[in-house]
Amino acid sequence: MKDRIVFWDILDWDQIRQYVFKFQRKIYSASLLKEICRTKFLQKKFLHSKLLKLWITHQVIKFQKNYITSFERHKIFLELSNIMQIKYKKENSGVIKESKIFLIYTILNPEWEAYFSIxxxxxxxxxxxxxxxxxxxxxxxxxxxxxxxxxxxxxxxxxxxxxxxxxxxxxxxxxxxxxxxxxxxxxxxxxxxxxxxxxxxxxxxxxxxxxxxxxxxxxxxxxxxxxxxxxxxxxxxxxxxxxxxxxxxxxxxxxxxxxxxxxxxxxxxxxxxxxxxxxxxxxxxxxxxxxxxxxxxxxxxxxxxxxxxxxxxxxxPSKYAQAYLLEIISNIIKKMRNASLILFIQLISTILKRWKSYFSICKCSEIFNRLDNLIFQKIRAWVFRRHSNWSKSNVKQKYFAPIVDIKYYKRLYTGNWILSSSFESKNLDTAVFIVPKLRWHNCGIKFNTTNFSNSFHLNYLYRYGRYPNLNIL
Structure with missing residues (x-):
């Protein structure tokens, strides 16, 4: 068992990643040139590659919450070789299902990326x-x-x-x-x-x-x-x-x-x-x-x-999108009655940032102001429900401390009655977590909302020059 663990750890994953990406580039270029026979030949050769199966196993295990033993890694690698037995049986674990799905996606994606680019x-x-x-x-x-x-x-x-x-x-x-x-x-x-x-x-x-x-x-x-x-x-x-x-x-x-x-x-x-x-x-x-x-x-x-x-x-934003955002925040507030303040702020701020990023081209300050007021009323009720015996000044001092010149997406904001919390790390650095407002500007910074990785748009035959930093897989 120990020998298998050492063997898995000493593999050169960067070199394997380069091999996988090189093969994907070949499939992408062949399909871009409409060489159907060569595309099928490369896909078939790519499917039987042991390095690809090693890479798929490594990628799937990396995002698993539970620890995967060396025996389970070996089992996943062997199951990838039996691609015909991909029927979802009860004895197959969820990791094996994910690895087989990811294997097929890795083979098919370069060909269709080329077609979509046309x-x-x-x-x-x-x-x-x-x-x-x-x-x-x-x-x-x-x-x-x-x-x-x-x-x-x-x-x-x-x-x-x-x-x-x-x-x-x-x-x-x-x-x-x-x-x-x-x-x-x-x-x-x-x-x-x-x-x-x-x-x-x-x-x-x-x-x-x-x-x-x-x-x-x-x-x-x-x-x-x-x-x-x-x-x-x-x-x-x-x-x-x-x-x-x-x-x-x-x-x-x-x-x-x-x-x-x-x-x-x-x-x-x-x-x-x-x-x-x-x-x-x-x-x-x-x-x-x-x-x-x-x-x-x-x-x-x-x-x-x-x-x-x-x-x-x-x-x-449509009326459904506005109502859906308020419904999500209401459900989070109900489920996190006794949760830690930092965890609550992180979850609420992530949802608000993603919702605002999705509707980033909307210039409607009235709607954002109205939603901010409704969200604040929900958060305020959540805070006072946690400390029903506290006075208003004590609640405000702990949860709604005045914020002076806080930097949010390269802009300075000063506010009152904004849910915030400070956190001291081991390096004696104090970090401040806040719940952002929808009316605040994000200077065009968006989350990655594209559906495809765009990792094959820069290849050795056609150089568009649009993606200098490639995130492989």
């Missing part, structure tokens, strides 16, 4: 980019502007699983493995995660969420080819009339948006979208196009875009 004109990897595009198009002066919008948030588990595997276009071993994973209910898990945590998009440790997102992106990107072929035919027909086809198609995750000044053209695209959704198993009707020439009110992923009387568009 299709990125019609696909947005950020909700803020999509909202900005829609508001920019809507702010222009059109004689008429029509929109077709559909969200498949609640219909994801109705998709035919066979349509997803046919879209992958890989060799049979990977197709069978993906089939077993889809039958286990991975799409349903992703649907629940998406509806409950729409603004907390850090799922670096959730390999099932990452793989289900990749599979759905591969399926939904199929409609872009249908849209392109229709637009090309329409351009050939309308070139004799000297008219330009200015149809805009955008998509983010499960949201499909089509904008066009001509009603007949957008109705044709709507019919194509309805037929394609019916083919993949979704029978939700696509509503007819709405006219946005005079007024605009579009709700998209909990953003609300409003335009009245040909003025500039304004972006707000």
């Amino acid at each position: 299709q990125k004109k019609h696909h947005n990897f950020s909700i803020t980019e999509l909202v900005r595009k829609i508001s920019c198009i809507a702010s222009r002066k059109y004689s008429s502007l029509y929109i077709v919008k559909i969200s498949l948030e609640h219909q994801l588990d109705l998709i035919y699983l066979s349509k997803i595997t046919r879209r992958l276009n890989t060799f049979s071993l990977i197709n069978d493995s993906v089939n077993h994973i889809l039958e286990s209910g991975i799409i349903r898990t992703y649907k629940e995660f998406l509806t409950k945590k729409f603004f907390i998009l850090q799922y670096d440790e959730r390999y099932d969420i990452k793989l289900s997102l990749l599979l759905l992106e591969a399926l939904f990107s199929d409609f872009s080819t249908i849209f392109h072929s229709y637009i090309r035919k329409r351009q050939v027909l309308e070139i004799s009339f000297y008219s330009e086809v200015s149809c805009q198609y955008m998509r983010y995750l499960h949201n499909f948006i089509i904008l066009d000044p001509e009603k007949s053209r957008i109705e044709d695209v709507r019919t194509l979208l309805q037929y394609w959704l019916y083919k993949i198993g979704i029978k939700k009707p696509v509503k007819r196009a709405k006219n946005l020439s005079k007024s605009l009110k579009v709700e998209l992923n909990h953003y609300l875009i409003i335009k009245n009387n040909n003025k500039n568009t304004r972006i707000y």
